[in-house]
Amino acid sequence: MPVLETHDLTVRFGGHVAVDGVTASFEAGTLTAIVGPNGAGKTTYFNLISGQIRASAGRVVLNGRDLSGAGTAARARAGLGRAFQLTNLFPNLSVRENVRLAVQAHAGGGGSMLSLASGHRDWIAKADRILAEVHLEAAAGQPAAALSHGDKRKLEVAIMMALEPMVYMFDEPTAGMSVDEVPVVLDLIRRLKERRDKTILLVEHKMDVVRSLADRIVVLHQGRLVADGEPGAVIASPIVQEAYLGVAAPAAAATPAAPAGREGAR
């Protein structure tokens, strides 16, 4: 059974259909890259899945459960994890405390004083394990606000890992990062993928990143799903060739809205 499904997912902004009847399903242990020209509807599709915006029509189903009427918090509790919202961080708390709070929230941290005390040790131990995984252990005692942009992103991934979602959604994970920070974040995503039990969705403009990480590519164009499949076949398809590589598509194919090679500007 797929972990996540969208059925005919659609949103209209005034007369503009930003996401138009997108039906797709995503299995555990797979990383799907969602690509398309600027304005194709990729971020809006993410917003519809995570509940940031309400669909005009269609459904979002997680593990067989229809979440279409649920808000963002309920969707997060149900197992949808979205990275890089930046609102997740407590800037004045330490890096470790930020992760510990997420571990505790996931554990449902209540109970007696005794269980709270032992729970607290376990939560910190788990927070430290996660910080080691994302290579932030050396910064554990620093306030979150003191971190570099790249390290903040790692901390956000750590917080998301602490919440143990079923689905990880990354919207341009390397945007705004320095050259030396990029491989660290990509390595994090690669290691999440290697666990084989998570469903990962990645919006990404850089085709080299997509090629190196994706098991599958979904192409959106003017809000519609226009290609979906194994990376080699999708990258070779006329619509992707034209949108990303500047090769003219046959007359029958739709014309992408963005100039060729636009992703290279990111």
Ligand SMILES: Nc1ncnc2c1ncn2[C@@H]1O[C@H](COP(=O)(O)OP(=O)(O)OP(=O)(O)O)[C@@H](O)[C@H]1O
């Ligand atoms: N809240 C909104 N109100 C009105 N129009 C919107 C809103 N959000 C997105 N849009 C429009 O919907 C379309 C899809 O936008 P979206 O940001 O999802 O595209 P994208 O594929 O993520 O683009 P990019 O690659 O540039 O980030 C665009 O035309 C955008 O202007």
